[in-house]
Amino acid sequence: MDLLGTEVRYRQSGPHRTRSVEAGDGEPVLLLHGISGHAETWVRNVAVLGRDFRVHAIDMLGHGFTDKPRIEYSIRALADHVLGFLDEIGASRAHLVGQSLGGWVAAYLAAYHPERVASLVSVTGAGLQVDPDGAALSEKVGQQVAA
Numbered sequence: 001m002d003l004l005g006t007e008v009r010y011r012q013s014g015p016h017r018t019r020s021v022e023a024g025d026g027e028p029v030l031l032l033h034g035i036s037g038h039a040e041t042w043v044r045n046v047a048v049l050g051r052d053f054r055v056h057a058i059d060m061l062g063h064g065f066t067d068k069p070r071i072e073y074s075i076r077a078l079a080d081h082v083l084g085f086l087d088e089i090g091a092s093r094a095h096l097v098g099q100s101l102g103g104w105v106a107a108y109l110a111a112y113h114p115e116r117v118a119s120l121v122s123v124t125g126a127g128l129q130v131d132p133d134g135a136a137l138s139e140k141v142g143q144q145v146a147a
Contacts (some may be wrong), residue, residue, distance in 0.1 A: 003123035006066035010065075011014075019065040021057040024050025027118065028094040030082065031057040032102025034124075038064030053095070058085055060102065079108045083123065086116060099123040 006023045021039040023046045033041040042057035049055045059066035061071050061081035071077055082105060086094055095118045098106030103125025110117045 016067040019059045026053045028091040029053040032098040034100025093118045095119045097121040
């Protein structure tokens with residue numbers, strides 16, 4: 001299906017059927033939406049960015065038309081889903097653009113899987129929650145920024 005000059009596809013990310021809106025050729029860019037969002041958040045950006053990159057706006061796990069398994073939806077689980085998507089498209093690294101919750105997931109990936117992140121853009125990124133995972137991520141990101 002064509003959506004404003006983009007292609008809507010379904011791919012596997014591990015065991016999860018994942019919907020993406022895609023366009024272009026070149027280095028991979030993943031666009032990650034905010035909480036209760038979906039790939040269409042980015043639809044007007046996908047074709048434009050696709051002039052220079054291979055762009056994938058995905059419905060993150062539990063959102064949009066992607067599978068909604070009965071799991072704890074932690075940042076780690078969402079990040080693992082993104083890593084599975086990168087594996088599915090054959091990308092060892094990608095540029096990540098995250099909005100709100102997607103910014104948090106992208107920051108987690110940059111902190112814990114830096115070898116998979118070519119660059120990171122956070123658009124109104126979500127704050128870090130005060131729990132052990134959030135505190136550890138905040139500390140790790142702070143150390144990398146200071147380095």
